[in-house]
Amino acid sequence: MVIAASSPWVYISDIAGHDGKEITLKGWLYNKRSSGKIRFLQIRDGTGIIQCVAAKGAVSDDIFDLSDKITQESSIIVTGKVRRDARSAGGFELDVTDLKLVHAAKDYPIAPKEHGVGFLMEQRHLWLRSSRQHAILKIRSEIIRAIREYFDSNGFVMLDAPIFTPAACEGTSTLFETKYFDQKAFLTQSGQLYMEAGAMAFGRVYCFGPTFRAEKSKTRRHLTEFWMIEPEMAYFELKEDMDLAEDFVSYVVGKVVERKKKEFELLGRDIFKLQAVQKPFPRITYDEAIRILKDKGASISWGDDFGGDEETIISQKFDRPVMIHRYPAKCKAFYMKNDPANPTLALNFDMIAPEGYGEIIGGGQREDDYDTLVKKIDEHRLPQQAFEWYLDLRRFGTVPHAGFGLGIERTVAWLCSIAHVRETIPFPRLLDKIVP
Amino acid sequence: MVIAASSPWVYISDIAGHDGKEITLKGWLYNKRSSGKIRFLQIRDGTGIIQCVAAKGAVSDDIFDLSDKITQESSIIVTGKVRRDARSAGGFELDVTDLKLVHAAKDYPIAPKEHGVGFLMEQRHLWLRSSRQHAILKIRSEIIRAIREYFDSNGFVMLDAPIFTPAACEGTSTLFETKYFDQKAFLTQSGQLYMEAGAMAFGRVYCFGPTFRAEKSKTRRHLTEFWMIEPEMAYFELKEDMDLAEDFVSYVVGKVVERKKKEFELLGRDIFKLQAVQKPFPRITYDEAIRILKDKGASISWGDDFGGDEETIISQKFDRPVMIHRYPAKCKAFYMKNDPANPTLALNFDMIAPEGYGEIIGGGQREDDYDTLVKKIDEHRLPQQAFEWYLDLRRFGTVPHAGFGLGIERTVAWLCSIAHVRETIPFPRLLDKIVP
Numbered sequence: 001m002v003i004a005a006s007s008p009w010v011y012i013s014d015i016a017g018h019d020g021k022e023i024t025l026k027g028w029l030y031n032k033r034s035s036g037k038i039r040f041l042q043i044r045d046g047t048g049i050i051q052c053v054a055a056k057g058a059v060s061d062d063i064f065d066l067s068d069k070i071t072q073e074s075s076i077i078v079t080g081k082v083r084r085d086a087r088s089a090g091g092f093e094l095d096v097t098d099l100k101l102v103h104a105a106k107d108y109p110i111a112p113k114e115h116g117v118g119f120l121m122e123q124r125h126l127w128l129r130s131s132r133q134h135a136i137l138k139i140r141s142e143i144i145r146a147i148r149e150y151f152d153s154n155g156f157v158m159l160d161a162p163i164f165t166p167a168a169c170e171g172t173s174t175l176f177e178t179k180y181f182d183q184k185a186f187l188t189q190s191g192q193l194y195m196e197a198g199a200m201a202f203g204r205v206y207c208f209g210p211t212f213r214a215e216k217s218k219t220r221r222h223l224t225e226f227w228m229i230e231p232e233m234a235y236f237e238l239k240e241d242m243d244l245a246e247d248f249v250s251y252v253v254g255k256v257v258e259r260k261k262k263e264f265e266l267l268g269r270d271i272f273k274l275q276a277v278q279k280p281f282p283r284i285t286y287d288e289a290i291r292i293l294k295d296k297g298a299s300i301s302w303g304d305d306f307g308g309d310e311e312t313i314i315s316q317k318f319d320r321p322v323m324i325h326r327y328p329a330k331c332k333a334f335y336m337k338n339d340p341a342n343p344t345l346a347l348n349f350d351m352i353a354p355e356g357y358g359e360i361i362g363g364g365q366r367e368d369d370y371d372t373l374v375k376k377i378d379e380h381r382l383p384q385q386a387f388e389w390y391l392d393l394r395r396f397g398t399v400p401h402a403g404f405g406l407g408i409e410r411t412v413a414w415l416c417s418i419a420h421v422r423e424t425i426p427f428p429r430l431l432d433k434i435v436p
Numbered sequence: 437m438v439i440a441a442s443s444p445w446v447y448i449s450d451i452a453g454h455d456g457k458e459i460t461l462k463g464w465l466y467n468k469r470s471s472g473k474i475r476f477l478q479i480r481d482g483t484g485i486i487q488c489v490a491a492k493g494a495v496s497d498d499i500f501d502l503s504d505k506i507t508q509e510s511s512i513i514v515t516g517k518v519r520r521d522a523r524s525a526g527g528f529e530l531d532v533t534d535l536k537l538v539h540a541a542k543d544y545p546i547a548p549k550e551h552g553v554g555f556l557m558e559q560r561h562l563w564l565r566s567s568r569q570h571a572i573l574k575i576r577s578e579i580i581r582a583i584r585e586y587f588d589s590n591g592f593v594m595l596d597a598p599i600f601t602p603a604a605c606e607g608t609s610t611l612f613e614t615k616y617f618d619q620k621a622f623l624t625q626s627g628q629l630y631m632e633a634g635a636m637a638f639g640r641v642y643c644f645g646p647t648f649r650a651e652k653s654k655t656r657r658h659l660t661e662f663w664m665i666e667p668e669m670a671y672f673e674l675k676e677d678m679d680l681a682e683d684f685v686s687y688v689v690g691k692v693v694e695r696k697k698k699e700f701e702l703l704g705r706d707i708f709k710l711q712a713v714q715k716p717f718p719r720i721t722y723d724e725a726i727r728i729l730k731d732k733g734a735s736i737s738w739g740d741d742f743g744g745d746e747e748t749i750i751s752q753k754f755d756r757p758v759m760i761h762r763y764p765a766k767c768k769a770f771y772m773k774n775d776p777a778n779p780t781l782a783l784n785f786d787m788i789a790p791e792g793y794g795e796i797i798g799g800g801q802r803e804d805d806y807d808t809l810v811k812k813i814d815e816h817r818l819p820q821q822a823f824e825w826y827l828d829l830r831r832f833g834t835v836p837h838a839g840f841g842l843g844i845e846r847t848v849a850w851l852c853s854i855a856h857v858r859e860t861i862p863f864p865r866l867l868d869k870i871v872p
Contacts, residue, residue, distance in 0.1 A: 013591065026835070027639075028833045029833075045639050046637060046640065074833050075835045103833055105831070123828075125825045125826075125828060126633075129636065129637040133637075141593050144594055145594070157574060158576075159573060161862070162661060162865055162870075163646050163661055163865075164661055164865050164870050166870050166871050176615075177614060177615065179612075179613065180612070181652070187614070187623075198564065198862065201564035201569075201570070202483075210645060210646070216617070225598060225599055227596060234482065235462040390872075396544050396562065397539055398511060398538075398539045399511045399538050425596060426595045426596055426598075426634065427597065427598040429598055429599075431617055432617070434600050434602050436633070
């Protein structure tokens with residue numbers, strides 16, 4: 001069998017523990033170069049890349065010949081002796097003693113040169129093998145890990161929200177619909193309403209799952225399928241909600257920067273900017289945000305919601321995320337609680353990432369009064385029948401409560417400093433893209 | 437404001453750190469009883485339940501009156517002194533000094549008595565508040581945490597698979613379809629094909645997300661929406677795949693039993709049976725499974741796939757999960773590799789939970805040869821065009837690889853000893869159920 005090898009199989013990420021020993025790597029040829037009677041093979045195995053050195057005379061002629069002819073992305077099993085080498089990127093090289101070809105790749109489509117993004121997106125299943133995509137997706141994996149770690153170690157219960165929903169949370173124009181046996185169902189846009197039921201049961205809950213928006217616009221910030229983390233807390237008001245959001249974001253950014261230095265370096269990311277993400281974050285009211293925008297000459301009026309351009313202008317005033325709170329209630333969804341001090345305002349907040357990466361969090365305090373909520377459902381022309389279970393939460397022991405949602409892909413885009421969200425998820429889904 | 441309290445807000449789960457001190461709880465009335473001039477209030481806050489004692493004379497008449505009249509599931513803020521009490525379930529009680537009603541619940545529909553499951557399912561948003569549902573869903577949350585912990589600490593990269601897919605992985609009869617702008621898309625049934633691309637890029641990957649099956653049958657084991665964890669590993673063959681599966685399952689069961697003792701106790705779960713889940717797990721071939729079934733008088737022929745009844749019979753022979761490997765190839769999906777030693781068999785395995793809880797894992801080694809895979813796609817009458825990207829994985833550096841999928845809800849059902857999967861997920865989706 002092709003896998004059999006005389007020495008133990010080791011992953012490149014674990015190589016430091018095998019200095020001076022003979023080991024076997026199983027991977028693919030990432031790149032190679034020649035220098036006289038030596039062939040330098042860059043081997044990747046998914047956990048890292050290492051330079052393997054095959055010298056004529058030190059290996060059999062067959063093996064040297066193979067090291068000469070092997071093509072990019074061919075799969076190979078390499079045996080050799082681990083040698084510490086300070087000049088090497090990973091600190092180690094491998095002196096080849098044996099080489100087995102598993103499969104010869106012919107004409108691998110992604111050569112080590114510049115390709116257009118359209119082409120690369122069509123080759124997404126192969127593009128994932130490149131160093132840059134590795135760095136981005138390992139950072140994504142770490143962001144998600146740190147997020148769960150934060151909530152799991154702070155008393156939250158993970159409660160999956162359903163994907164199939166009977167009613168729309170925020171309007172119906174951007175919903176994906178599916179036939180559900182004899183009924184129809186919509187794909188969720190947010191788990192929030194379910195998390196409110198969860199918060200009344202468990203105090204503090206979160207869901208983490210895919211959400212869907214049939215956005216007809218092609219922008220660099222929108223995917224049709226994206227992942228959201230949505231915590232919801234009983235007995236929290238707007239202030240505690242914002243306190244939690246800043247504590248959470250500064251924790252996640254701190255952990256990811258600490259654990260993924262190599263990946264940020266590969267991306268050329270200035271991590272000093274990320275190290276500035278310490279709480280407290282600035283908090284400004286919507287009114288103050290309007291004043292900032294007007295000072296900068298933006299054509300905006302009180303009552304307008306903010307788009308990407310406005311968010312960028314505001315973000316440039318600060319070196320860390322900024323929270324804008326108390327938007328005009330009429331911009332916001334029916335479930336937002338109005339500010340008792342000024343009922344034209346909602347007790348909501350958005351968190352805007354620095355450096356122009358836009359809104360990463362939207363959240364706020366929920367309407368907890370039965371009569372007010374019924375009135376709002378009516379004002380938003382939503383069918384009360386569909387919300388009877390949600391109204392139950394106000395019939396039976398209602399309490400002040402709040403929560404927020406953080407979009408994973410926008411967070412990845414910000415931390416990795418990527419202009420377009422399509423590289424922030426393994427298999428992006430866009431208006432015109434569901435393959436591969 | 438209703439939230440203001442004179443002493444610090446403490447969660448019931450943290451009460452032990454406040455012995456002898458005055459604290460404030462924010463929660464709901466779970467139950468109460470009277471004894472002469474004392475009212476015993478069982479207060480829940482999502483993290484636990486504590487008995488609060490209001491004694492006439494020790495509190496004002498207004499407060500005593502409130503403690504007397506308060507109804508089930510009313511939301512209340514209680515201030516009092518923490519007192520260690522060995523007779524109490526949680527080890528502590530609270531001597532009430534103040535009580536504030538946040539909201540009076542009237543006629544809470546789930547009284548502390550027996551209700552039919554149909555009724556409780558309609559009240560799922562409230563049913564979540566019951567102790568039994570708490571125990572089940574906290575165990576679910578812990579299972580998911582332990583699963584991620586296992587893969588995150590064993591060199592795997594988390595790689596989300598897409599939900600919208602253009603092609604079916606295993607037949608089209610049970611697919612949910614949605615209009616996707618000018619195209620159509622199907623909701624994923626498995627992330628496996630995408631994880632194969634991921635394994636070629638990262639070596640070891642996993643996805644964790646919802647998957648969908650439009651099963652028209654009503655059974656106690658099927659949901660239309662369920663969560664799966666799917667690891668996939670390059671350079672793994674069937675044996676290593678089974679080694680990983682047993683190591684993984686014994687780790688998860690061990691951690692969950694260790695961390696959720698109280699919850700298992702509440703459910704009356706015999707955890708000795710779970711403590712037996714130690715590796716190695718028994719491994720039998722399909723042929724041996726057929727012999728066991730025939731010995732027990734089951735009417736089964738070589739070539740038949742196993743249903744719930746057969747799985748139950750086999751599981752009763754063992755005190756821990758059993759892995760059945762090498763099924764007839766014709767029972768299995770096109771991507772399964774055939775056994776070179778006997779090409780009528782697939783290099784697959786199923787893991788059957790003990791105590792009759794059925795299949796929890798399906799997995800195996802994937803076909804890695806281009807020509808063979810093309811032939812299989814053709815034999816299964818699948819459109820080759822849709823699988824060109826998947827065939828690329830065999831064109832460019834193909835390697836032996838394997839993986840598996842574990843269903844979360846069946847795992848929860850097994851560990852919690854629940855007959856029907858509907859209680860294993862916060863908001864179950866069934867043939868006739870998408871509300872609430």
